[in-house]
Amino acid sequence: MLGLNEALYEYIMDNAPNITDQWINLLGDYKDSIYAEDAGDEMRAKLRKQHRMTIDLVASAILENEEQYNRNVKTWVERVANSRVETNTPIHEVLQAVGKSGTVIWEFIEIFTEERKQEISPVKVIHWSKNLHRALDEVINKFTRFYYELIDRKIKSQREVINKTSSPVIPIMNGIGVFPLVGEISERRAELITADIPQTCKDKGVETLFIDMSGASFTAALAREKLIQMVQVLRMLGIDCAVSGVRPDMALASDGERVIADVIFYNSLQQALAQNGLTRK
Structure with a gap:
């Protein structure tokens, strides 16, 4: 029989498409952004794929598999940061989208908890909440630092090109x-x-x-x-x-x-x- 952590992990992974659908529905207030509906089908498909990484990240934190969790954090930070720099996405939009992810995932955790309320104690629910917020806090912290590094490199590279082209022979x-x-x-x-x-x-x-x-x-x-x-x-x-x-x-x-x-x-x-x-x- 699966433990509660493992059971919740499988529940989240089984519902990953539904979680992403609900997350996408929360993006309706974005305008002139990669998160906006009119950003195109290709971008929307890319966001869905990247959101699956968010689900994997949180689920591995719930499972408390540190090796898998650390690997998911690294993958998420590198891929999402590079993608957002490439699309010139403001960092506050990224953080808002991550917050919406946390909201939706927690709603599914609440549903799971309600379905098995006889065997899940309040202490366990609090523990899952801590793991969820730990994952989101860590990924945001590492993302913002890496995002800044990428932007800084991009600006320096552009300056060097400008400096060279502005000093012609x-x-x-x-x-x-x-x-x-x-x-x-x-x-x-x-x-x-x-x-x-x-x-x-x-x-x-x-x-x-x-x-x-x-x-x-x-x-x-x-x-x-x-x-x-x-x-x-x-x-x-x-x-x-x-x-x-x-x-x-x-x-x-x-x-x-x-x-x-x-x-x-x-x-x-x-x-x-x-x-x-x-x-x-």
């Missing part, structure tokens, strides 16, 4: 390119530029690069350090450099020597191009 004629450095240069963006520009020049066949810094904003110390690193790498690749738009004091070290030997500094890009014979005829 523009070929103006065979072997000659212009690199206009524009906007605020954070330490991270400076690192990306230092790593990316030399390879970009090599890929585009640039032999002489005019670096214009007149549209950039950053501290003198950071500018000097990153400029030195980038130009040194460029010169190691055999690429000549000229720098424009830099204040005179930024082109000099504290002892008055040039920070980069044999690199010419110009007041403006127009002056740099003109001095090198690159003017409109």
Whole structure:
């Protein structure tokens, strides 16, 4: 004969389709969301499949099978978090949907308890309630942390793409390119530029690069350090450099020597191009 935990577990699993149907019916108040009815049949089928994972999770908590429970928590958190980030679903909508799941599952536990009230004590019901809330609390806690990590990675990745595409090397004629450095240069963006520009020049066949810094904003110390690193790498690749738009004091070290030997500094890009014979005829 099955114990009460095992009996409730089987009851929940046997009624999983009905539990999901009732959960779906509670989603009618969502608008412009993946949970809304007009999100489409494909999304609704996906939500049903994911809700089955919620049922599995809670049922394993009721069963008190820790190995199965921990595995279900991990699976739920990873799959649902990735799915919600992919669909750009607000986190409060996810938490509301999880809460609705808990409500429906508990209603089925109440039905089971009523059907077997002669053998189920109030203490047992309280114990099941604790297990239910433990499962939902744990999955919400782990979900929100993982969701934040995924969003943070996504934002950083997008920023890196923006930083790279906003710092292009523009070929103006065979072997000659212009690199206009524009906007605020954070330490991270400076690192990306230092790593990316030399390879970009090599890929585009640039032999002489005019670096214009007149549209950039950053501290003198950071500018000097990153400029030195980038130009040194460029010169190691055999690429000549000229720098424009830099204040005179930024082109000099504290002892008055040039920070980069044999690199010419110009007041403006127009002056740099003109001095090198690159003017409109």
